[in-house]
Amino acid sequence: MKFTVDHKSPVPLHAQVEELLRALIEQEEYQKGKVLPSEVEISNRLAISRSTVRQAIKKLVFEGLLIRKKKAGTKVAPKPVSSKSNNWLSFSQEMKLRGITIRNFELHLSWVKPSDDIARFFEISKDKNVLKMERVRGKTDEPFVYFVSYFHPRVGLTGEEDFKLPLYEMLEQEHAIIASLSKEEISATASDEFISNKLKIKKETPVLFRKRFVFDQGERPIEYNLGYYKSDSFIYSVESSR
């Protein structure tokens, strides 16, 4: 693995460092408690300033991935046994939590006429186009999930944006849309030809099928999402309390 940054990249240095660190964190030795290289060491190695390195580390500390102690150094945080906020993004968070980097590796956008179901959910006419987004997510060459999403026109997506940020961060920052309620229905089903292809599994393998309906603060529909999860490699996890 290369451990360098690119000054010419449009991606800020601190974000690049953050990614490097995430990759580091995945390594078993660090999971087991080895201290990460110190700020000074990293900044020397990458030939950037300590401040920039700090910025990256800080974010990971905030996310709860790293723990730091003066003099002792920076370590990977032990996996939370119990944890607070029961967030409906639990799924992707869980992934981040374990330091696994999931990437979108097929992303396809198109404008389509909504199906009956979708038109009804969005409360729009069937003539109006909606943005359809297909995604495969997983590790390189190991797809985990196939998603199809439909976005309400109100959201204001053009289909031209780049999806480097997590989707909901982007929506919040760029479109001032805050997803605050979701309803999900989960079932098991046998994968058909299409899904088998996407997830690189045999036909008829059981997959987890999830329908998700996402609403904004005014409880207005913003996303209609279907997800097919490869079930052997993947577990949908929910944590809740009362």
Add this chain to the structure above:
Amino acid sequence: MKFTVDHKSPVPLHAQVEELLRALIEQEEYQKGKVLPSEVEISNRLAISRSTVRQAIKKLVFEGLLIRKKKAGTKVAPKPVSSKSNNWLSFSQEMKLRGITIRNFELHLSWVKPSDDIARFFEISKDKNVLKMERVRGKTDEPFVYFVSYFHPRVGLTGEEDFKLPLYEMLEQEHAIIASLSKEEISATASDEFISNKLKIKKETPVLFRKRFVFDQGERPIEYNLGYYKSDSFIYSVESSR
């Protein structure tokens, strides 16, 4: 309200600023969308550096309290609307909602030695017996779910009680045990001979498989639960908000 910092205080400046900002944020005008004073303005007003002010603001942004935009400035993030606590009993509630009456129609109790998994979860020795409960639930002649539960000895079940009340109501009333945290892992799997029998479905049919770990208020384990859901007739539903 005074808007100053104390250089002699042991509390770091950025933390002091953070507190000041939190107080500001409480004010109605900001809640309603007024932009906060800019970094430069704040740093001038407090006679500290911009970096320090930034540090404070950054934390609040990270917490989701503030939203910033270049040129536009920093505003209080709109609050998510309602958050009725997402109840982990959603499953049976959903059923009630649809007016379907679910009954337990096979209930079998036994004392068994725990498996490795269970012993580890309960943090008890493998010699100690635990109460195992098997249940089939559904409509008459139409099983929906097959459950296996194991209860921690601490719970104090004898195996003699009758389970007319919902389980957790009974635990609360009779044993003063309050289940307050649950973690679930959901996946899809093909039903084997045993499960096919219980659910009256063909072998190899996809079923929803759910592991549930239930904890009491002290986060001590009380139940280890496996559920197999007939997937065509059944949908696991989750509603959550933030």
Add this chain to the structure above:
DNA sequence: TTTATTTTAATGTATAAACATAATTCAAAT
């Protein structure tokens, strides 16, 4: 050997300064 003490190596705090980037505003040119 045990106990103080000092050194040292890590993170933490604070500042200053320069330049980048984005969105608004307002004036000039078309």
Add this chain to the structure above:
DNA sequence: ATTTGAATTATGTTTATACATTAAAATAAA
């Protein structure tokens, strides 16, 4: 009237520097 462009003003990024604080590790003293 509309477009273009420049100035302005916010946040965003990056560097450099100085010193504080903490806790481990090394050393000296009992």
